Amino acid sequence: MLTVLVVLIFGLHVVLANLGIGLSTVIPPMKRKAEREGDERLLRKARRLMRFYASTYGLAGVFGTAFTVFLLSFYPDFIGLAGNIAFTPFALSVLLIALHFLCIVLYWYGWDRFDSGTHFAIGVLMAVSAVLIPLGFRAIFGFLNAPLGLELQPKLHLDTLKALANPTFLALYPKSVLAAFTLTFIILAYDDRTFAKLALVTLTLTAVLGIAYAITLRDLAFYKFQNAISSPIFFAKMFFVAGQFVALGVYLIRNDRTAIVTAGAFSLTTVFLGEILNALSQYPYLIANTSMLPEGVRAALMPIIDLSRPNPLTSGLTPITLAFLIPLLMASALLIHLVTSEPSPSSRTR
Amino acid sequence: MDWMSYPAFSDRVLSMIGIEIHWIILQYVLGLPLLAVIAEIVWLKTRDERWLKIAKTLAKGFVMVFAVGAAMGTAAEFGLILLWPNLTEMAGKYIYFPLYAEVFAFLMEVVFVYMYYYAWDRLPAKAHVLVGILALTGAWFSAAMIVSVNAYMQAPTGIMLGSYAQHYPKLKLFVPDEIVKALNVSALQALGMDVLGKTGDSVIVAMPCSIVSKIVADAYVGKTIANSVLWNVINSEAKAKLANVPVKVVLNEILVDTVRHEGVYTITFQSPVFFPSVIHAIGSGIVVSSFTAMAFYAYAYCRRRREVAELGYRYALVFSLVSIAFQGLVAGHEMGVAMAEWNREKFSAILHGSPEFLKKLEETLAGVKAVSYASVPEWLRPPTIVHELYYVKMGLAILLGLSALLLAYFTFLRKREICSPALLGLPVIAQVVSFLGWAVREIGRKPWTVYGIMDVKTAHTINPPPPAIAVAIELYFVALLITLCYGVYRFLWRCEGC
Numbered sequence: 001m002l003t004v005l006v007v008l009i010f011g012l013h014v015v016l017a018n019l020g021i022g023l024s025t026v027i028p029p030m031k032r033k034a035e036r037e038g039d040e041r042l043l044r045k046a047r048r049l050m051r052f053y054a055s056t057y058g059l060a061g062v063f064g065t066a067f068t069v070f071l072l073s074f075y076p077d078f079i080g081l082a083g084n085i086a087f088t089p090f091a092l093s094v095l096l097i098a099l100h101f102l103c104i105v106l107y108w109y110g111w112d113r114f115d116s117g118t119h120f121a122i123g124v125l126m127a128v129s130a131v132l133i134p135l136g137f138r139a140i141f142g143f144l145n146a147p148l149g150l151e152l153q154p155k156l157h158l159d160t161l162k163a164l165a166n167p168t169f170l171a172l173y174p175k176s177v178l179a180a181f182t183l184t185f186i187i188l189a190y191d192d193r194t195f196a197k198l199a200l201v202t203l204t205l206t207a208v209l210g211i212a213y214a215i216t217l218r219d220l221a222f223y224k225f226q227n228a229i230s231s232p233i234f235f236a237k238m239f240f241v242a243g244q245f246v247a248l249g250v251y252l253i254r255n256d257r258t259a260i261v262t263a264g265a266f267s268l269t270t271v272f273l274g275e276i277l278n279a280l281s282q283y284p285y286l287i288a289n290t291s292m293l294p295e296g297v298r299a300a301l302m303p304i305i306d307l308s309r310p311n312p313l314t315s316g317l318t319p320i321t322l323a324f325l326i327p328l329l330m331a332s333a334l335l336i337h338l339v340t341s342e343p344s345p346s347s348r349t350r
Numbered sequence: 351m352d353w354m355s356y357p358a359f360s361d362r363v364l365s366m367i368g369i370e371i372h373w374i375i376l377q378y379v380l381g382l383p384l385l386a387v388i389a390e391i392v393w394l395k396t397r398d399e400r401w402l403k404i405a406k407t408l409a410k411g412f413v414m415v416f417a418v419g420a421a422m423g424t425a426a427e428f429g430l431i432l433l434w435p436n437l438t439e440m441a442g443k444y445i446y447f448p449l450y451a452e453v454f455a456f457l458m459e460v461v462f463v464y465m466y467y468y469a470w471d472r473l474p475a476k477a478h479v480l481v482g483i484l485a486l487t488g489a490w491f492s493a494a495m496i497v498s499v500n501a502y503m504q505a506p507t508g509i510m511l512g513s514y515a516q517h518y519p520k521l522k523l524f525v526p527d528e529i530v531k532a533l534n535v536s537a538l539q540a541l542g543m544d545v546l547g548k549t550g551d552s553v554i555v556a557m558p559c560s561i562v563s564k565i566v567a568d569a570y571v572g573k574t575i576a577n578s579v580l581w582n583v584i585n586s587e588a589k590a591k592l593a594n595v596p597v598k599v600v601l602n603e604i605l606v607d608t609v610r611h612e613g614v615y616t617i618t619f620q621s622p623v624f625f626p627s628v629i630h631a632i633g634s635g636i637v638v639s640s641f642t643a644m645a646f647y648a649y650a651y652c653r654r655r656r657e658v659a660e661l662g663y664r665y666a667l668v669f670s671l672v673s674i675a676f677q678g679l680v681a682g683h684e685m686g687v688a689m690a691e692w693n694r695e696k697f698s699a700i701l702h703g704s705p706e707f708l709k710k711l712e713e714t715l716a717g718v719k720a721v722s723y724a725s726v727p728e729w730l731r732p733p734t735i736v737h738e739l740y741y742v743k744m745g746l747a748i749l750l751g752l753s754a755l756l757l758a759y760f761t762f763l764r765k766r767e768i769c770s771p772a773l774l775g776l777p778v779i780a781q782v783v784s785f786l787g788w789a790v791r792e793i794g795r796k797p798w799t800v801y802g803i804m805d806v807k808t809a810h811t812i813n814p815p816p817p818a819i820a821v822a823i824e825l826y827f828v829a830l831l832i833t834l835c836y837g838v839y840r841f842l843w844r845c846e847g848c
Contacts, residue, residue, distance in 0.1 A: 055468040058417060058460040065424060066453040073450045076442030083435025084812050094428040095826060101421035102830050105414055109841040157813050300572070311443055312606060313614050317450070324454035331461045338469040
C-alpha cells in the first residue's frame, strides 16, 4: 500500500512537473510573439497561462518533496547511500530548482513592469532552468537502471562523467523533456491547431526515443526490460500512445475538439503510467541491474536497495497518510479549479 | 575552542548559508499571514476598504517570497542529504515522523497560501478568511514539525544530565533481551552504564553518551563488532557468533526498540526543549514580519502620504511592539531557561568570559547554576564564539525593542510623523537578531550534530564537495537572495497602490 502511495505521489509530481517544463518553455516566446505582432488575444492567453503556472507550480514542488521524504522514511539506508555518493547530479537539479522558482516570481510579478527584452530574457532563463532540472534527477534514474560510474577506489564514490554517459540516461532525459512538450502542446492545441502539429512532431520523437530507451534497458537492465514489457501497465501505455496519434490526426483533419480533449487525457495518462512503469519495473530492487554493482560492495548494498524491506517503524502509517492526503488532494483540486475558472485574464490580484 | 577547528568547516558554512537563506525568507510566511488575516477580519467587521488593501498587500508579500523560500527549503533538504547523509539516514530511520508529517503541512501551505492570494475574488469573504487561517496553520504546523527534529538534535528524548565524573551525559536506551544476553553487563557498568529497569522484552539502561556516540560512529563507518568498541563489552561466548556482524545491525535493534518504547510518532515532541523552541521560532517569524511591514508602510507613507500606508504603519507598529515583547519576555525567556537546563555546555560557553555580574544575572534569570567552561570535558566543549554571538544578539534585540517602544511613543502619544530612513534598518536588525539566535543554537551544539548521539564527523558525507565548489554554491544562494530582495523592492515596495 505504501509503495503504491509513493508511486502515486511521484506520478502526480511528474505530471505537474511536465506541465511546468512545457509552460515555462512556451509562455516566453508566446508573449514575445504577441508583443511583436501586437496580438492582444495572444498576449492575454500567455498571461492566463502564466497565471495558472504561477499559482500551481508549488504543487509540483511539494509532491517532489513528498516523494523524497517518503523515500527517506521508508528506505532511509538508500537515501543515506545516495547522499554519500550523488552530490553532483542532485546538487545540479536543486540549484536549478531554486533558480527556476526565482525566475517564475520575477517573470510573473515583472509582467508589464520590466521592459520587453529584459522580461523575455528572464523568461528564457525560466525555460532553460525548467528543461535542465530533470537532468540531474534523470541521471540518478539512469544510475538506478544500470549503476555505471560507481567506483570503489580510492573510496566508494560516483564518477559523474561515467554516470552521465549512461546510455539509459542519454535516452531517458530527452525522452522525458519531449514528453513534457507533447503534453503541453496537446493542451494548448485546444484553441490553436498549430500546437497540434507541434505535438505530433514531439510525440513522434518521444516514441522514437522511447524505443531507444527500451533498447538501452534491454542491453543494460534486462530484468527491468522484461518486467516492463510484460506488465499490463506497458500495454495500457502503448494503447494511450497510439490513441494520442489517432486523436491528434483526427483533430488535425476534422478539427474535432472532442479529439483534442481525448488526446489531452491520453497524454496525461501516458505520462503518469510511463513514470509508474519506469519506477516499478525494477521491483523489488531500487537498482535494476544489480550485477553491475562492484563486487566489493554488492553484498552490503543489496539489503539497502531492497524495496521489500521498508523501515519497520513505518508500518502503521497508511491510515495517517490517507487521512491527511485525501482532503489535501481535494483542496489541491479546488485550487486548480479556482485558478482555471478565473473569468478574466487581468485579475485584480496579480 | 575555535569554531573552525571542528570537522567539516566548509560544509558547515555551506549548510549554514543555505538554511539561513531559507529561514530569512520563510519567516515572512510564518508572520505575514497572521497580519494579513487579522487585517482582513478587521475589514470584515468595519468594511473599511483600507484594511482590505492592507490584507492584500501583506498577502502579496508572502506569496511573492513563499516559492523561493520553499525552493531554498528543497535546497536545504538536499543539502542535508548530500552533506550530512548519515544524519539524514538516522533521522529517516528513527525520528522520521515529523518529517513525514511536514510533507502534509507543506502541501497545506502550498494549497492555501496560493488559494488565499489567487482566489481572493472567487470565494465568499468568510470562506476566504478561513483559507487564510488554514494557510497560517499550514505554515506553523510545518515549522513545528521541523523544529521538533531540531529540538531533538539539541536535547534528545531520554537524555540524562549529571556529573561528568559519573560519566554523564547519558542516554536512556531500551536494549532488547537478546542483545543483553550477549553483553558483558558488569563491564558496561564499570564504564558508567546504569540499569534503570526492565520491560517485557528489553532492559532499560542509562548509557553514557561517550559510549553511545562511539557505537554510532563505528556503525556509520561500516565496522563489524570485532573491530568496534563493542568488542570490549561482549561476552566471550558470544564473540565467535557476533564477530562479523555489522555494528549498524546491533545499533539498529537497540534504537528501533528504544523508539518503539518512547513513541514512534511522539519521540521528537517529547524533547524537553521542543515547546520553547517552537514558540521562539514562530515568534521570530512574527517579529521579523512585523518590523518589515512597519518599515515598508513607513517608507510607502513617506513617499506618497497615503492614508492606507499610515494605517498600515500603525498596525504593523503595534504588532512589532507586542511581538518583540512576547519574544523577549516569554518565548525568549522560556528558550533561555530550557537551554540553560538542557544544554549546559552551551550555557557555559555563552557565559565563558562574561563579567561576574552578568553571569549572576543570566543564572538568576535561567534559574540554573552554570558549570564553568573549564570543567567541561574537552570532548564536550562547544566553541566559545557563541559568547560573542549571544551578547551581540541580546544587544541588538534590546535595541530593537527600545526602537519599537520609542516609535510607539512618538507615533501614538506625541502624534509625530516618523519619516526616517533609519526605519529601513529595523527589519535588517530583526533578521540579524534572528540569525544570531539560530547561530548560537546551532554552533553551540558542536561538537555534536545530535547531542550525545552523533558527532559532526560521523554525520558528514564521505564525498564532500571541494571547498571552492562550496563557496561557489554559497555565492549562488546569496545572489538568488539579493535578486529576490530586488524583486520584492521593485514589485511591492515601489507599488503605487499599496
